[in-house]
Amino acid sequence: MRDTKLERMMNEAIRCFQFKGTFHDFIKYGNGHINDTFLVRFIDENGKKTKYILQRINSNVFKRPAEVMSNIIKVTEHLKKAIEAYDGDPERETLTVIKTKSGRGYYIDGYGFCWRAFIFITDSVSLDLPEDDNDFYQSAVAFGNFQRMLGDFPASELFETIPNFHNTPKRYENFLASLEKNVSGRKDTALEEIEFVNKRKDFMSLLEDSHKEGKLPLKVTHNDTKMNNVMLDKDTREPVCVVDLDTIMPGYSVNDFGDSIRFGASTAAEDEQDLSKVHFDIKLFETYTRGFLKGCGGTLTQGEIDLLPAGAKMMTLECGMRFLTDYIDGDTYFKTSYPEHNLVRCRTQFRLVEEMEQHWDEMQAIVQKYK
Secondary structure, eight states, X not given: OOOOHHHHXXXXXXXXXXXXXXXXXXXXXXXXXXXXXXXXXEEOTTSOEEEEEEEEEOTTTOSOHHHHHHHHHHHHHHHHHHHHHTTOOTTTSSOOBOOBXXXXXOEEOTTSOEEEEEEOOOSEEOOSSOSSHHHHHHHHHHHHHHHHHTTTSOGGGSOOSSTTTTOHHHHHHHHHHHHHHOTTSOGGGGXXXXXXXXXXTTGGGHHHHHHHTTSSOOEEEOSOOOGGGEEEETTTOOEEEEOOOTTOEEEOHHHHHHHHHHHHTBSSOTTXXXXXXXXXXXXXXXXXXXXXXXXXXXXXXXXXXXTHHHHHHHHHXXXXXXXXXXXXXXXXXXXXXXXXXHHHHHHHHHHHHHHHHHTHHHHHHHHHHTO
């Protein structure tokens, strides 16, 4: 093994966590774009190998890693108690944080980088896209279960690690500020998209207003409810646990639901240039709604249920607006492959918003059907 800087940091981190056994080997693991992730194996005195996940947290994205890890530890400890209450397997059905030898949930190496470790969840798979409708359904059950088990956790105890992450009115303010500056000079090439956003400015405050009116409670939310953040059993394809808890913080359940719908109920990729291929699939919306509400097990309030369609539309509109804002800012946030990439992305999201509006009554009927 070459003595690179990363390898030296890894070796230092490995020595500082409470891993069981003797270090055997490690490999680069997964296809994540934010943190550096490794699969590390240890061997005990009987020759049994134990797998762990070791990660170097990206400090450019997560500038307060101690707060991120504090949230993760509090939430996973709560989940373990809930899992034990129904005789489940707490080391398999939620993440297990490996503490350092000094008892902390993370380690800062000599170069200032932050590391953390988890028990590896065996006999499970993570899918970037569902291979059939059942995979999508099971991911919905998993995120619904996640909501149910954390329903009594006081969200106020968590840090808001990314302030105003899904505050759509605040995102709209940022959008208007970008239009005013027009630093890229692209404003005139997106007039139709700008008009699309402005026509829906009154809708953007719906969730925040509902919270102020007591109709939408603040809860613990995942905030990155992609398919690949659910581990499925490799044989049964039933949900094992929800992973990637970096963005867990106070939020609205309807936003977690909505973000899953935004990408999962679309018939095309987020950056599909041919809009004739981009459609909102109402059948997939029903599939996910059925699974999510089953997983929630009756723990959502009537106000939350009524606002599930709004959550889907809000997250899709917000995401499209963020793509458009970045396009006008000159592509400073999202990675792009060509000059119009963010504009293309925003158009796919706006097409989905339009079709959600066309299916609005049907979406509302579906959530009431499965409540």
